[in-house]
Amino acid sequence: MSLLPPQITKAIEEFSKLPGIGSKSAERLTFHLLRSSKASPETLGKALTDLKVELKYCRHCQMVTLQDECSICADTSRDHAMILIVENPLDVIAFERSGYKGVYHVLHGVLSPIDGMGPEQLRLKELVDRCADGKVEEAIVATNPDVEGEATASFIRERLKDKVEKITRLAHGLPMGADIEFADQVTLKEAVDGRRKL
Amino acid sequence: MSLLPPQITKAIEEFSKLPGIGSKSAERLTFHLLRSSKASPETLGKALTDLKVELKYCRHCQMVTLQDECSICADTSRDHAMILIVENPLDVIAFERSGYKGVYHVLHGVLSPIDGMGPEQLRLKELVDRCADGKVEEAIVATNPDVEGEATASFIRERLKDKVEKITRLAHGLPMGADIEFADQVTLKEAVDGRRKL
Numbered sequence: 001m002s003l004l005p006p007q008i009t010k011a012i013e014e015f016s017k018l019p020g021i022g023s024k025s026a027e028r029l030t031f032h033l034l035r036s037s038k039a040s041p042e043t044l045g046k047a048l049t050d051l052k053v054e055l056k057y058c059r060h061c062q063m064v065t066l067q068d069e070c071s072i073c074a075d076t077s078r079d080h081a082m083i084l085i086v087e088n089p090l091d092v093i094a095f096e097r098s099g100y101k102g103v104y105h106v107l108h109g110v111l112s113p114i115d116g117m118g119p120e121q122l123r124l125k126e127l128v129d130r131c132a133d134g135k136v137e138e139a140i141v142a143t144n145p146d147v148e149g150e151a152t153a154s155f156i157r158e159r160l161k162d163k164v165e166k167i168t169r170l171a172h173g174l175p176m177g178a179d180i181e182f183a184d185q186v187t188l189k190e191a192v193d194g195r196r197k198l
Numbered sequence: 199m200s201l202l203p204p205q206i207t208k209a210i211e212e213f214s215k216l217p218g219i220g221s222k223s224a225e226r227l228t229f230h231l232l233r234s235s236k237a238s239p240e241t242l243g244k245a246l247t248d249l250k251v252e253l254k255y256c257r258h259c260q261m262v263t264l265q266d267e268c269s270i271c272a273d274t275s276r277d278h279a280m281i282l283i284v285e286n287p288l289d290v291i292a293f294e295r296s297g298y299k300g301v302y303h304v305l306h307g308v309l310s311p312i313d314g315m316g317p318e319q320l321r322l323k324e325l326v327d328r329c330a331d332g333k334v335e336e337a338i339v340a341t342n343p344d345v346e347g348e349a350t351a352s353f354i355r356e357r358l359k360d361k362v363e364k365i366t367r368l369a370h371g372l373p374m375g376a377d378i379e380f381a382d383q384v385t386l387k388e389a390v391d392g393r394r395k396l
Contacts, residue, residue: 003291005264007248014245017237018227029216031286037307037314039215045246047212048206051239066203091227093201108233
């Protein structure tokens with residue numbers, strides 16, 4: 001690769017560090033930026049350099065925000081005794097669309113020792129602190145239903161069990177529009193176990 | 199998405215402009231950069247901002263370089279009467295590995311009206327100028343064997359036919375290690391048509 005100027009190999013190298021982008025994709029992206037009329041390396045470069053500038057995390061829920069407090073936590077009409085614990089900021093947006101009326105807590109990750117994500121890398125201390133005064137009545141753990149998400153959920157339950165009366169987990173079952181024929185066995189078992197009166 | 203700070207939506211938007219990156223991938227990349235320990239938005243941002251700084255194109259072959267002339271064109275031991283015409287700089291690196299000893303010409307794209315790539319967007323004028331003095335004996339058109347690559351090859355042949363005596367195209371056929379059983383019909387036809395004496 002010594003035929004390529006160093007700034008090109010550097011850009012390729014940095015792109016390769018991103019998840020799902022191998023060295024071939026990184027090369028393609030770099031050369032695309034060099035000749036594209038729509039995307040430009042300067043614009044993307046500036047957007048990324050600016051990414052963390054002035055970016056704050058809400059002092060209550062750790063959501064990304066521009067103020068000290070996010071608009072959700074500042075909203076007094078919401079139920080502040082109910083905290084929905086999510087992995088990342090995009091989950092908050094998804095739950096907002098669903099009409100949820102409590103508040104949130106963003107962990108910014110899940111426990112995943114392979115990726116170097118331990119309890120200290122998550123915003124867990126902030127969560128425990130928020131629940132310390134006993135005013136939180138329910139904590140809904142909404143991590144993803146996968147290995148890391150389940151492990152994180154158990155970990156959170158242990159940390160909060162003396163502080164929050166009701167700790168719940170999102171319901172598992174068939175998603176809307178699913179086809180039972182193609183559903184996996186664990187989902188079907190959960191759907192039967194969690195059956196509700198019609 | 200109004201819940202997200204503008205610099206985050208901006209980064210997502212810029213990532214989405216890249217080929218093969220949809221809005222979901224763009225979100226994932228942006229939030230990955232925010233919390234990753236390995237990749238950082240500042241480093242990638244700086245690499246991209248610097249990408250075009252001091253970047254030059256060789257005045258002969260249009261290869262990306264740091265000088266006015268690339269190391270290949272400056273090498274007098276190479277055959278300057280043979281020009282291999284490629285789509286992009288990475289192709290040069292691939293051919294260098296194969297032991298090719300002539301020089302190159304990088305088009306920086308192929309004809310593709312849908313993507314707004316016409317003859318003016320390619321480094322075609324530079325190619326025609328290079329061949330104008332009649333010193334180039336052979337032009338090997340090495341665009342990819344796909345629709346755009348074939349169209350570009352025909353276009354180049356028309357432009358060069360009065361200037362270069364021998365205009366050739368890379369051989370089509372079975373790649374090394376291929377399995378005839380799984381080869382497509384066009385490749386097999388080309389392999390038979392282009393058969394060589396053993």
